[in-house]
Amino acid sequence: MGMSLDDFMSCTPAEIAAIHEQWLNDGIAREHAQWERARMMCMCMLQPYAKNTLSPRDVMVFPWELEADSDNPKTNNTNTDSNLTRAEILAKFEEVKKAAGLK
Numbered sequence: 001m002g003m004s005l006d007d008f009m010s011c012t013p014a015e016i017a018a019i020h021e022q023w024l025n026d027g028i029a030r031e032h033a034q035w036e037r038a039r040m041m042c043m044c045m046l047q048p049y050a051k052n053t054l055s056p057r058d059v060m061v062f063p064w065e066l067e068a069d070s071d072n073p074k075t076n077n078t079n080t081d082s083n084l085t086r087a088e089i090l091a092k093f094e095e096v097k098k099a100a101g102l103k
Contacts, residue, residue, distance in 0.1 A: 035062060 001023045003011075011019065036056075043059045057065070084092070 032062070032064060 039056050039060050
């Protein structure tokens with residue numbers, strides 16, 4: 001954990017537990033950053049061959065992102081537009097156009 005023996009011996013058990021937890025979190029953050037860089041490199045290599053603009057999540061979605069999405073109530077929405085019919089989608093589109101002041 002990068003501590004000297006004297007520092008380690010002067011810590012209470014609660015302090016050691018907190019230091020250890022932070023040390024583990026730092027390791028996890030470094031690993032996530034490495035995976036993020038790898039995903040960005042893959043996205044940059046694939047983009048010239050893609051018909052549409054790619055986002056990093058188009059290349060790969062990581063487990064920690066799925067956990068964050070499930071914790072976020074905005075992304076954990078059970079009322080999705082994928083269950084709407086074509087007519088319902090067009091009607092919704094027209095409502096949004098009117099609200100934006102478009103013809």
